[in-house]
Amino acid sequence: MRQEPRQSDITGHPRQTSRMENIVRYFNHYLPLNSEEKEALTSRLVQRKIKRKQYILQEGDICKYFTFVLEGCFKMYGIDKSGAEHNLVFTAEDDWIADIDSLHKEKPSRLFIEAVEPSTILQISKGDLWYLYTNYPKFDRNFRVIIENKYIELQNRLLQTFSATAYERYESFLEQYPGLTNRLPNTQIASYLGITPEFLSKIRNAKSHPGP
Amino acid sequence: MRQEPRQSDITGHPRQTSRMENIVRYFNHYLPLNSEEKEALTSRLVQRKIKRKQYILQEGDICKYFTFVLEGCFKMYGIDKSGAEHNLVFTAEDDWIADIDSLHKEKPSRLFIEAVEPSTILQISKGDLWYLYTNYPKFDRNFRVIIENKYIELQNRLLQTFSATAYERYESFLEQYPGLTNRLPNTQIASYLGITPEFLSKIRNAKSHPGP
DNA sequence: CGTGACCCTTAATCTGCATTAAGACTATTT
DNA sequence: AAATAGTCTTAATGCAGATTAAGGGTCACG
Numbered sequence: 001m002r003q004e005p006r007q008s009d010i011t012g013h014p015r016q017t018s019r020m021e022n023i024v025r026y027f028n029h030y031l032p033l034n035s036e037e038k039e040a041l042t043s044r045l046v047q048r049k050i051k052r053k054q055y056i057l058q059e060g061d062i063c064k065y066f067t068f069v070l071e072g073c074f075k076m077y078g079i080d081k082s083g084a085e086h087n088l089v090f091t092a093e094d095d096w097i098a099d100i101d102s103l104h105k106e107k108p109s110r111l112f113i114e115a116v117e118p119s120t121i122l123q124i125s126k127g128d129l130w131y132l133y134t135n136y137p138k139f140d141r142n143f144r145v146i147i148e149n150k151y152i153e154l155q156n157r158l159l160q161t162f163s164a165t166a167y168e169r170y171e172s173f174l175e176q177y178p179g180l181t182n183r184l185p186n187t188q189i190a191s192y193l194g195i196t197p198e199f200l201s202k203i204r205n206a207k208s209h210p211g212p
Numbered sequence: 213m214r215q216e217p218r219q220s221d222i223t224g225h226p227r228q229t230s231r232m233e234n235i236v237r238y239f240n241h242y243l244p245l246n247s248e249e250k251e252a253l254t255s256r257l258v259q260r261k262i263k264r265k266q267y268i269l270q271e272g273d274i275c276k277y278f279t280f281v282l283e284g285c286f287k288m289y290g291i292d293k294s295g296a297e298h299n300l301v302f303t304a305e306d307d308w309i310a311d312i313d314s315l316h317k318e319k320p321s322r323l324f325i326e327a328v329e330p331s332t333i334l335q336i337s338k339g340d341l342w343y344l345y346t347n348y349p350k351f352d353r354n355f356r357v358i359i360e361n362k363y364i365e366l367q368n369r370l371l372q373t374f375s376a377t378a379y380e381r382y383e384s385f386l387e388q389y390p391g392l393t394n395r396l397p398n399t400q401i402a403s404y405l406g407i408t409p410e411f412l413s414k415i416r417n418a419k420s421h422p423g424p
Numbered sequence: 425c426g427t428g429a430c431c432c433t434t435a436a437t438c439t440g441c442a443t444t445a446a447g448a449c450t451a452t453t454t
Numbered sequence: 455a456a457a458t459a460g461t462c463t464t465a466a467t468g469c470a471g472a473t474t475a476a477g478g479g480t481c482a483c484g
Contacts, residue, residue, distance in 0.1 A: 080375035088370060101364040110371070137349035144356035151359055152313040154366045158300060159322070161373060162406050163292035166471070185431065194374050199471055201433050378441070397461065411441055413463050 018047055019070050023122055026068070026094050030142045037136050044128040050119045057113040063102035065123040069095055072119020073183060077191065078111050087192040089153075090116075090180055096146060116184060166195045167203050230259055231282050235334055238280070238306055242354045249348050256340040262331045269325040275314035277335040281307055284331020285395060289403065290323050299404040301365075302328075302392055308358060328396065378407045379415050 020042040027033050033041065050056060050072065057063050059079065067074075073092040076099065077085045088111070091097040102109035103126055124132075132139040160169055170193055174181055181189075190200040232254040239245050245253065262268060262284065269275050271291065279286075285304040288311065289297045300323070303309040314321035315338055336344075344351040372381055382405055386393055393401075402412040 078371045078375060084375070086371065086374040088367060100360055101367065104360060104364070133353065137352060140349060140352040140356055141345065144352055144359060147356060147359050147363055148312055148316060151363045151366065152316070154363065154370060155300060155313065158366060158370055158373070159290045159298065161370070162298040163290060163296070187431070195470095196472060197432075198434085198473085202471085205433080399461070407440095408442060409462075410443085410464085414441090417463080 019120070020045060020047075020122070022070055022094070023068055027142060030145055031138050033138065037138060040132060040136055041124075041139075044124050044132070045122040046124075048121050048123060050115045050121060052115055052118050055112060055114050056121070056123075057099060057102075057109055057111065059110055059112055060108050061102075062106055063099040063109050065125055066096060066098045066103065066129055067113075068122040068124075069093055069097065070120040070122060072115060072117040072121075073180070074113055074119065075116050075188060075192075076111055076113045085191050086194070087188060090177070090184070090188075090192065092180065092183075096150075100147070116188060161194060166193060166199060167206070169193050170200065170203050170207075231332070232257060232259075232334070234282055234306070235280055239354060242357055243350050245350065249350060252344060252348055253336075253351075256336050256344070257334040258336075260333055260335060262327045262333060264327055264330050267324060267326050268333070268335075269311060269314075269321055269323065271322055271324055272320045273314075274318055275311040275321050277337055278308060278310045278315065278341055279325075280334040280336075281305055281309065282332040282334060284327060284329040284333075285392070286325055286331065287328050287400060287404075288323055288325045297403050298406070299400060302389070302396070302400075302404065304392065304395075308362075312359075328400065373406060378405060378411060379418070381405050382412065382415050382419075 023041070023045065024033060024038055027041075045068075047070075056065070056067060056074070057076075069091055071093060073090060074097055075087050076089050076091070076097060077087045079085055089097070097113060099109045099111045099113070101107070102111075106126075129139075129143075133143070160172060164172070170189075173189065173193060186200055186204075187197045190197040193200065195203075235253070235257065236245060236250055239253075257280075259282075268277070268279060268286070269288075281303055283305060285302060286309055287299050288301050288303070288309060289299045291297055301309070309325060311321045311323045311325070313319070314323075318338075341351075341355075345355070372384060376384070382401075385401065385405060398412055398416075399409045402409045405412065407415075
């Protein structure tokens with residue numbers, strides 16, 4: 001049913017060269033950085049390649065980095081006491097991911113952040129980020145806006161969770177993340193929607209064979 | 213069952229005097245303001261008294277203000293297509309409330325913000341807030357941290373919603389908001405927990421008469 | 425190229441919570 | 455002080471989605 005080859009298949013062998021320009025371009029959507037700020041930022045970023053299923057944060061660890069995704073896709077999830085995973089967010093290209101609670105308060109995280117595809121990321125440590133905040137106020141501004149947008153996303157998600165059925169939430173997911181639908185297995189989408197894969201299967205079936 | 217008199221009963225006739233010093237004290241928990249910043253902030257705040265059940269934001273309106281609660285309590289909620297309310301957050305003394313989505317993008321809100329007690333608030337308009345951001349970088353910083361904390365709160369709430377039963381969520385609510393338990397009717401708490409008042413009643417009953 | 429680790433689906437059964445209804449109690453308004 | 459509107463509880467019935475089980479498909483990797 002998954003028609004298109006995955007991103008990683010298209011790309012072939014990703015080059016090992018630095019791709020800091022992507023993050024600079026990203027900031028142009030907010031308050032663009034001048035050359036001094038660019039240098040301050042890029043000199044503090046570390047580029048890493050992450051394999052599928054590799055963690056960049058595990059439960060119990062303290063989140064040390066704010067991570068920018070250049071390529072690939074991550075899920076951030078918690079595990080309940082019966083062992084089931086619950087996806088809080090997906091994060092793909094040109095987006096940030098971190099457990100802000102753990103990062104800020106330097107307390108052990110209750111979450112995992114795991115690559116669902118082979119990925120390339122840029123990471124900045126908390127200390128370096130704080131340095132940028134203190135010395136270049138524009139970063140305070142830019143990250144304020146980034147967090148605000150993430151807050152809005154979560155707020156809409158929470159409202160949906162309370163006020164819509166699983167079927168409606170699935171429809172919304174398809175509209176909101178058309179790019180991710182073909183990249184993620186249904187088990188992951190089900191976990192994001194707060195239902196079981198079996199029930200998602202039922203929903204998809206009902207959708208393609210609508211009753212009288 | 214509600215033993216203690218409400219805040220408003222204790223206070224009697226609240227004075228009409230300005231209480232800007234509360235918000236200045238609040239900012240001391242973040243980056244404290246110097247006298248110029250205090251003046252810039254307080255000269256842009258408007259103090260208002262709000263009656264119980266009065267709205268400061270209604271669905272369809274554009275959210276114009278960031279609101280600081282001096283006294284009283286508000287709920288922010290959405291209404292689903294069958295007319296049921298779903299509380300996203302409660303906001304009491306020394307906390308901020310706004311529909312950030314509507315405020316930022318100047319689009320009609322899908323939410324209501326309503327006083328659940330007679331309240332006193334301070335409001336700053338979007339334009340004035342943007343002025344502060346632009347001219348006093350400390351406000352970028354302080355509001356970044358405020359939003360981050362609100363993001364953390366929502367993230368924890370979403371995780372709980374997915375991974376805990378209604379009974380467990382009720383227990384958490386009691387732990388996390390002991391001060392609000394006696395101030396809010398159970399209908400409002402049920403709406404926050406994502407259940408009906410009837411089922412909350414059942415939970416409370418099971419809690420006080422635990423089976424064998 | 426085979427074998428195990430996922431993944432997808434169907435179907436039967438089960439359950440947490442909703443819905444509906446109704447009565448008692450309690451605030452708030454007049 | 456009465457009228458009204460909101461609140462709390464109990465109980466019967468209903469349903470969305472979980473659980474369990476099982477069969478078949480597909481992909482990664484030795």
